[in-house]
Amino acid sequence: xxxxxxxxxxxxxxxxxxxxxxxxxxxxxxxxxxxxxxxxxxxxxxxxxxxxxxxxxxxxxxxxxxxxxxxxxxxxxxxxxxxxxxxxxxxxxxxxxxxxxxxxxxxxxxxxxxxxxxxxxxxxxxxxxxxxxxxxxxxxxxxxxxxxxxxxxxxxxxxxxxxxxxxxxxxxxxxxxxxxxxxxxxxxxxxxxxxxxxxxxxxxxxxxxxxxxxxxxxxxxxxxxxxxxxxxxxxxxxxxxxxxxxxxxxxxxxxxxxxxxxxxxxxxxxxxxxxxxxxxxxxxxxxxxxxxxxxxxxxxxxxxxxxxxxxxxxxxxxxxxxxxxxxxxxxxxxxxxxxxxxxxxxxxxxxxxxxxxxxxxxxxxxxxxxxxxxxxxxxxxxxxxxxxxxxxxxxxxxxxxxxxxxxxxxxxxxxxxxxxxxxxxxxxxxxxxxxxxxxxxxxxxxxxxxxxxxxxxxxxx
Amino acid sequence: xxxxxxxxxxxxxxxxxxxxxxxxxxxxxxxxxxxxxxxxxxxxxxxxxxxxxxxxxxxxxxxxxxxxxxxx
Numbered sequence: 001x002x003x004x005x006x007x008x009x010x011x012x013x014x015x016x017x018x019x020x021x022x023x024x025x026x027x028x029x030x031x032x033x034x035x036x037x038x039x040x041x042x043x044x045x046x047x048x049x050x051x052x053x054x055x056x057x058x059x060x061x062x063x064x065x066x067x068x069x070x071x072x073x074x075x076x077x078x079x080x081x082x083x084x085x086x087x088x089x090x091x092x093x094x095x096x097x098x099x100x101x102x103x104x105x106x107x108x109x110x111x112x113x114x115x116x117x118x119x120x121x122x123x124x125x126x127x128x129x130x131x132x133x134x135x136x137x138x139x140x141x142x143x144x145x146x147x148x149x150x151x152x153x154x155x156x157x158x159x160x161x162x163x164x165x166x167x168x169x170x171x172x173x174x175x176x177x178x179x180x181x182x183x184x185x186x187x188x189x190x191x192x193x194x195x196x197x198x199x200x201x202x203x204x205x206x207x208x209x210x211x212x213x214x215x216x217x218x219x220x221x222x223x224x225x226x227x228x229x230x231x232x233x234x235x236x237x238x239x240x241x242x243x244x245x246x247x248x249x250x251x252x253x254x255x256x257x258x259x260x261x262x263x264x265x266x267x268x269x270x271x272x273x274x275x276x277x278x279x280x281x282x283x284x285x286x287x288x289x290x291x292x293x294x295x296x297x298x299x300x301x302x303x304x305x306x307x308x309x310x311x312x313x314x315x316x317x318x319x320x321x322x323x324x325x326x327x328x329x330x331x332x333x334x335x336x337x338x339x340x341x342x343x344x345x346x347x348x349x350x351x352x353x354x355x356x357x358x359x360x361x362x363x364x365x366x367x368x369x370x371x372x373x374x375x376x377x378x379x380x381x382x383x384x385x386x387x388x389x390x391x392x393x394x395x396x397x398x399x400x401x402x403x404x405x406x407x408x409x410x411x412x413x414x415x416x417x418x419x420x421x422x423x424x425x426x427x428x429x430x431x432x433x434x435x436x437x438x439x440x441x442x443x444x445x446x447x448x449x450x451x452x453x454x455x456x457x458x459x460x461x
Numbered sequence: 462x463x464x465x466x467x468x469x470x471x472x473x474x475x476x477x478x479x480x481x482x483x484x485x486x487x488x489x490x491x492x493x494x495x496x497x498x499x500x501x502x503x504x505x506x507x508x509x510x511x512x513x514x515x516x517x518x519x520x521x522x523x524x525x526x527x528x529x530x531x532x533x
């Protein structure tokens with residue numbers, strides 16, 4: 001059995017109509033496994049690392065970097081998925097069967113005339129973990145020679161690398177440089193101690209390529225990198241990207257309000273026990289292992305969604321499709337404007353400490369513009385924790401095709417009657433916006449009731 | 462300052478009044494603030510309890526705390 005499969009431009013959210021391959025991480029001839037990150041897709045909202053749904057060999061790349069194509073367009077051909085190495089059933093391999101994006105059923109892959117197969121030299125491949133490590137250590141991954149399979153940059157490569165002398169680069173600047181194709185080695189930092197800031201990158205991009213980096217000799221041994229100008233990523237410049245994101249949010253939210261008959265419920269929860277428990281638990285722990293109240297709120301929301309499955313899933317083709325697990329979308333505001341809601345996978349079953357770590361990682365990557373495709377498509381219910389910005393209650397707009405959105409306000413000390421006595425208690429307003437096509441107020445009420453009870457018994461979370 | 466730039470790379474904390482609430486001025490959420498405190502705690506080699514967090518709401522407060530509690 002020598003199957004051919006197409007890797008198509010995925011739908012990374014209800015608001016996405018087209019996308020651009022910003023970077024290929026594979027080339028023809030590469031062996032890939034299901035779940036490997038094969039490309040970085042520039043949606044209007046972010047740079048998303050997209051995984052393959054197939055195991056096999058990359059036969060050809062059909063769309064070069066920098067070209068904007070509609071969702072469903074074949075981007076690459078993958079051949080020879082040996083059944084032995086492929087544990088999933090054949091139908092699960094077809095992109096239409098991906099449960100994550102029910103929308104895709106509508107968008108049949110359209111075949112474009114294949115682009116002249118001019119595969120660009122892939123940037124060094126590294127797992128998100130390794131990238132994160134590199135960022136922490138101030139190592140520029142682009143200058144590393146990967147010793148892993150297919151030149152993959154490994155953890156050890158990063159650990160043995162000398163941090164660049166001017167390694168101080170803000171994450172924003174690093175992300176921007178990657179998008180604009182600016183070589184950081186040629187950028188003059190104007191921040192304190194020569195740190196490179198986003199503004200410096202922008203200026204360098206405007207001036208054109210900087211002086212050749214000192215490592216140019218070493219670079220010459222590798223396949224030639226793309227010239228800086230070759231990355232014609234639409235919206236590459238900050239202002240246009242912001243505008244594009246605004247448009248994407250506008251489309252999704254307008255669709256939500258046009259199609260979804262929202263109903264809204266709210267309840268006030270006394271967090272005295274939750275905060276006392278958190279305080280006790282955080283005591284004696286180093287700051288890095290402490291939990292935030294947000295972790296408790298998210299966990300409680302995920303558990304409540306697991307107990308009220310009618311609120312956890314999608315409304316597709318006039319019917320409710322339940323999510324297979326609770327993938328909790330977390331609304332993250334981006335610095336400089338905009339909003340993105342990637343998913344915490346299987347949040348109801350994550351230990352609190354793991355959920356906290358996953359949340360930190362997700363927020364950091366969302367802000368650095370490095371999310372995974374699955375995170376963008378798989379959220380089954382979303383939480384907004386706008387209370388962190390000071391508001392007492394938030395009545396949200398559902399992110400289609402999901403059917404519910406949970407909102408947490410700010411935790412405030414207020415007078416509260418307990419056992420006939422008035423006391424000052426820390427309170428939070430929990431709200432639910434739900435799709436009346438999928439559920440009625442009774443179901444939503446049950447959700448908030450369970451949520452409140454869970455928050456009152458934090459030790460069970 | 463480095464700790465602040467890490468969580469708010471698009472802002473210039475050096476331009477902030479030392480008594481301004483950094484959470485408001487730099488638009489930090491609770492996760493950013495935790496990261497900030499964590500960085501200070503680790504780089505300063507100094508335990509910072511949750512009860513001490515309010516001191517770190519301003520640059521001056523944080524600096525005073527670290528000066529008073531830094532390991533000799």
